[in-house]
Amino acid sequence: MDWLGQWLKSVIMIVLFAAFVDMILPGKKMERYARVVLSFLILLTLLGPIVSLLTDSPENKLAAELRQLERGSADEAQLDAILAQAEQFKEQQRNQSLQWAGEELARVMKEDISRETGERVQSVQVVLALGKSEELSEAVIQSVSVKLVPDQSKPAEPDSKITHKPIGITPVDAIDVNIQSTSHPNKDNPENESGSVQEASSAEAKARVQPVRELLSSQWDLKPEQITVELPGVEGDTTL
């Protein structure tokens, strides 16, 4: 929806500019010609999203064409266009390299986490950024986000008893409430239950997440604020 807002803003601004120009133009003779150009400009703005979908963004194209028009000499303009394109390709290639390196790092981290902590990792995302020198060789890790596999899909392990405890208590409490009062809706107990389940699950989530964070910060020399570990749990997603 962001592009829609931006597009609306540009349309409104161009129409305002056109109205302003129409007002400020000297004499009637130029008015018709100026109106033609302004109407084309408004049309281009209206078609903006389609133009950028099919080709380059209209602003860049217009800027390039106007620059070419001003310079007049075709050769120089062509050279400039080629150089600009080369710069664009370079940028694209650099971004692709960063993305590929990030994916590769994420794969290695995923294996590391599985091997060292025994956790099952759903996905790892690594965001790389270029250093001050803009050289690929000096790229640094900007952030790491790890998504662990939720607990339900985890196979039963000896140390996963904590999860079974609240589930074991739940039916007992519910039965007690039903016997004591049938007229009152059992309002308090489910809350307590869910609270205890939530507490237990958050404690368990912390216990699972902490080793992963420690491993990443020690092995990859990352600051704690760079690491995000997500654990999609029973009570919605837990981000720690």
Added chain:
Amino acid sequence: MEIIQVVGFGLIATILILVVKEQKPLFAFLIAVAASLMILLVLVDRIGSIIRMLENMAQNAGVELIYLKTVLKIIGIAYVAEMGAQIVRDAGQESIASKIELAGKVLILVLAIPIIGIIIETVLKLLPV
């Protein structure tokens, strides 16, 4: 109260021109040119503030400055052409004045060429081959 200064200056220039015109029409023309240029110079500062305001508006709205540039070029060409044509017309050279106007019109339309090019390119890409 700049408007009073401008109008006063214009009136004085007109009186001067009327006086000089009888004796030396050439000097009358030169006075007219100088007066119009001076009025334009007085207004340059104000025009600058209007353009800055428009630029700020465009930047705040996130509109690309290239659109504003095109619009300002249209205004500039129209003003320069109109002013030149009127000065020449005052000197009695109607045919040259119309040529200057023609140049202004053509140059304004030339600004539309890249826009038309982009629109046509988009429309052609939209059509199935």
